[in-house]
Amino acid sequence: MKFLNLRRIRYLPNVLFAISFLATLIFVLSALYAGSRESGREADRSAKTVEPCGTWIALTHIPKDKIPGESLARPPYGPIISDSDHFRVHYSDNQLDGYAQDILSAAEKAYRVLIDTLGYFSPPPDTGGGDSRTDIYVRSSAVFPYLGETQPESWIAAPFPNSYTSYIQLTDTMGTDLLLTTTVHEFFHVIQIGYDALENVSFLEMISVWSEDRVYDDINAYLRHLPKFFSSPEKALFGHTYSNVVWAIYLAENFGSDVIRDILETCGSTAGNNIRPATESVLAGLGTDLASEISTFTLWNFFTGARDNGQCYEEGASYPLVSIERTVECLPLFDYTTLHKPGTLGCNYFEIYGDHYTDSLALEVIPEWWAASVVTLTRFTDGGVATEDFLYPQFTLDPPPIVEPAWDEIDSLLLIYSIDMSGTPSNNFGLSAYHTGIESPVQPFVLVLDRDGCRRPFDGFNDDFSERDGEDYPFADAFAERSVNFFLSDSIPKDLSPCDAIFVIGGYDAAGVDLEPAELETLMAFMDRGGDIYLESNCIGQWLDPLVGSPSPTEEAFWNYFGCGFLPGDTMTIGNVSTWRTLDSTPVGAYLFAYDAGGPPDDFVGELVPSTAETLVVDQGNHVRSTIINGPNESYRIHSTILLGASTGIGSTRGDYMYRILEVFDSTVPSLAVGFINLAKVVGGVDFEGKIEGYSGEELLLVRIEEGGQSHAVKVPLVIRGEGGEIWITATDSPPAGRYHYRLLARVEGGILTLWEGHVTVEAPPLSVSAVFPNPSRGGFTLLVESPNTEAALMHVYDAAGRLVYQNHRILHSGTNALAFDGRDGLGRALPSGVYFIRLDTSNNSSHRKVVIVR
Known part of the structure; x- marks a missing residue:
């Protein structure tokens, strides 16, 4: 065993390097044209979501058949130039002079920290912008979809097999802090691409985010990415983009800043994507291994926020x-x-x-x-x-x-x-x-075997039955009033010889815990010795496992002890309780049995049974199984504590417990009942309809909970038709794709009554261009695109003859996206009048629309 390693190595985040080389002639020929095209600035970008960095997309589209020395063509840019020692900024509007100076200041600071201090290689000469300095182009946010992008240009294959030159593009509408950190982020991409342009893009984005904090530690821009990582720890480490920066921070805080540079250099020394072997090699040189560090890393990720202990991440709180x-x-x-x-x-x-x-x-x-x-x-x-x-x-x-x-x-x-x-x-x-075996009390006792949550025995929500938290539940009160020695446990003690009776709480559905065969054998042996078992359950036939198609031999034997057959079915099936009746022949259905979801511990409701007199529930052999508490002219409920009797299932040697326990449950409840409920998947969501009987103005609530998620219940608006007695309810819900649990509730005196529960899986709609406007247009268009996922897309524009006249990379976010197209071809020329086809392609889907331009 090792104690939690609270090692604290001084925070020295590391950074990577990349080499840049550009084509000069193309820039000179196109610079004048760029001014008119990129002069506008959008002051307000709140109407659209901007991808922080386009570099990871650019790197995944490097042509596989390039040869050393061959360059990609640079598009035209603005003619105004501002220079510093190592950088040249190109832009198209004199109003951006101050913006350009902020870029140069941030870039030079990044150069001093990453190259002069941390020891990364400086970029090779970048001649595509007019001299050897690294070029940075300021782009109009009207046409540039990212905050920043580093574009690989020439494959130089030196000093590493996958070394490329590159240049930077930045949007023109960032605030000061975002401009500073984005400039650092993209310059570190320039360094990285000089090492290995074909390395794992998640790794390269991760350490670029890390470099932002290394250069501007006071801004903490990286924090905005972390919720995605911490909400999905199951996701592959290098399946994240940006948010896995915590791995780089962990490495740097434990081993110093050089570890990041060493991993990048090891990646660069071998062609291809080799982040794992490179990391293994560097960690081995530090006397450790990846599996050990991932183990400690995952533990650090627990000690964050309110759990921060001051011994893990420097900024973990x-x-x-x-x-x-x-x-x-x-x-x-x-x-x-x-x-x-x-x-x-x-x-x-x-x-x-x-x-x-x-x-x-x-x-x-x-x-x-x-x-x-x-x-x-x-x-x-x-x-x-x-x-x-x-x-x-x-x-x-x-x-x-x-x-x-x-x-x-x-x-x-x-x-x-x-x-x-x-x-x-x-x-x-x-x-x-x-x-593995709980010790039993020495003196005689009643065992309360709690299998529906040791702190939530009945409804699986808020009702407590536990000595440990001080809550008094009616069972406990009843035992205490009669000086009964009870032992609360969630496991069967090793020795049941002093036990008088067993009350089994819950355990029949997803909110409970099923009994294992060995436990059933123990309970059957207890009954063979004359012991009595009282079972809290509503679906008697499904109590052990509501999802099985047929009982196991042990399960079947267990139910045979009580004269009960096992009828398979799901949780919404009546099961073998449908074969039971009351002494006055009142039908008994148990599948809508419910408890309140948030009231005090002794406030709960059960199955409603119309009756006018006290009655007993009996099985098909006329053996008494439960008492129904009643009051004059009211609806009544069956209490789910059911006496199953001794080994024969007939009668009880200690029936006194049953009636005295039930005395504390005496109360009345509304007469609401569900006629039927339909929950159906439709295109884009879920339709809900149903009929409620016995309605007298109670507030009805339909709530949605995402299964397996951390979200709270979401209220779904209900439409109610009718005023009393019998009413009809409908609702339409359009949640994101996922698996959901719906619950219909009624707010009644003393608590919340659960009327119905159901599950449904909502599938994401396919990619589609749902609208284009204006159409026809005198030039530009806006496309409304419905996307099932957040992913990269490639936009193509073809003329009526099928010729490609324009293409560009875009980022689609899950849901509705508004994509702008300015009606110009790839060289910035206005497209002539005519019919055009716009097509969007993602990794596994495509959609298109016809548009008309009228000049």
């Missing part, structure tokens, strides 16, 4: 909190499979809260078979914080469980599962956590 895959507030947890499958060098976080039982805790992990992976386990105790790594090589099957023998001393565990290397882009991970 300003970072977001990392997204937790699963928080385990109660045990046991069986066969959880991660919803957000991690990619290479990505991870999942799990928190397991301690309950201070005096036994051992077993953690069974099922690593991805195709992956080499690591479990980083951190223990939080009164004595401090300690961490330990468990390595799982590729093709690991059935590893032994991790056992925590001193579980009662642990306040909580943090388990991080990270992928070192894998043969698949997304990786599974399974986790079970359970006690």
Whole structure:
């Protein structure tokens, strides 16, 4: 075991270098023309989203058949020039004189820090702009879609195999801080491209963002990128753009600034994309390895924001909190499979809260078979914080469980599962956590086996039944009033001989915890000895597992103890409760049983049954199973605490418990009932309709929750037709693509009643150009583009003869995008009157529209 390594090496962020070389003649011929085309500045860019950097797109489009010395053509730019020692700025409007000077000041500062201080190679002569200085072109925001872009130009193959020259383009409407950091960002790309223009673009963007903070530490511009990284830790480390800058910061804070330069230089020395072997090589020279550092890195990423302990990131208190895959507030947890499958060098976080039982805790992990992976386990105790790594090589099957023998001393565990290397882009991970054997009380006791959340036994939301938090639940009150010694546990104790009866709470659906076969065997043995079991459940037939198509032999045997058949079905199926009836033949349906979602601990509601007299629920053999509390002229509810009896399932040796416990639940509830609910996917969203019976003006709420996400419930507007008795409700919702849980609620006296729940998956619409305006036009157009994802796109414009007259790279963001086209060809000339076709291509989709120009 190793204690949490709180190493603090002075913060010296590193930077990369790139070499620039440009074609001179083309610039001289085109400079005069550029002035008229780029003279305008847009003061307000709030109407559109601007991609910070276009370099990663430019680098992915370097022609694969270039030969050394061959240059890409420079487009025309403005004729006004401002120079400094190492840079030349080109622009087209004298009003940009001050803007150009700010660029030169930032560029020279970046040169001093990155080259003079940190030791990167200075760029080679860039002759394409008139002399050897690095050229920076100020572009009009009306036509330039990025804040900045570094364009590779000539492949010089020296000093490294993939060395290129390059030049910088910057938009003309940035504020001071953004202008300074963007200039640094793009100059570092110039340095990088001189080392290796074909290296992993995520890595190059990552260290360019890092360089911004190295040169302008007081601005902290990099912080704006971090939410995307910390909200998706499962994403492959080099699948992020910009936001994975925390990896560069981690390396620099632990090993000093030179580590970034050394990795870049090692990348450059070998042709191709080799960020991983380069990183491995540099870390090996520092006496460590990538898997170990990723393990510590993922741990640092937990100690941010409100959890910052002052011993990890220098500015970690300003970072977001990392997204937790699963928080385990109660045990046991069986066969959880991660919803957000991690990619290479990505991870999942799990928190397991301690309950201070005096036994051992077993953690069974099922690593991805195709992956080499690591479990980083951190223990939080009164004595401090300690961490330990468990390595799982590729093709690991059935590893032994991790056992925590001193579980009662642990306040909580943090388990991080990270992928070192894998043969698949997304990786599974399974986790079970359970006690190995809890000691029983010596004196006789009633066991409350809590399997619907050890702190939320009934509704899975806010109701508490736990000695540990001081909340008093009606069960606890009833036991205390009658001086009954009860033992609350989420696991079955090793010795049940002193146990009088067992109350099993929850455990029948996604909000609960299923009983394992071994536990069912223990409970059946308890009943064989004459013990009684009381079950809190509404879908009796589905109590063990609502999703299975048929019961296992152990499950079937368990239900046979109680005269209950097992009818398979989902959570919205009545199951075998439909074979039951009341003594006065009142039908009993259990599938709409509900609890409140936020009231006080003793305020909950259940299945509504119309009746005028006290009645008992009986099974098909006329054996009493539950009491229905009633009042005059009111609707009533079935309490889900159901006496299942002893080993024969007939009668009870301790039936007194049932009736006394039920006494504390006496209350009335509204008579609302669901007639039917339909939830259907439609193009672009979800349609909802239904019928509610017994309505008397209660407030109805339809809420949407993203499954597996961190978002809160979103209220969906409802349309209600009718005034009382029977009403019809409809709603239309248009959420982003994803898997959603919908819940229909009624606000009633004393709490919130859940009337219905359902799930639906919303698929993203395809790429489409939904509108073009004006059309016809005297020149420019605006295209409204619906995109399912944020991704790069290539815009093509063809004339009626099929000739390509214009093309440009654009960034599409998920949702509606407004793309402008000024009606000019690739050389800036106005297109003549005629019919044209505009086509957008992404990596896996395309869409087009016809437009007409009338001059």
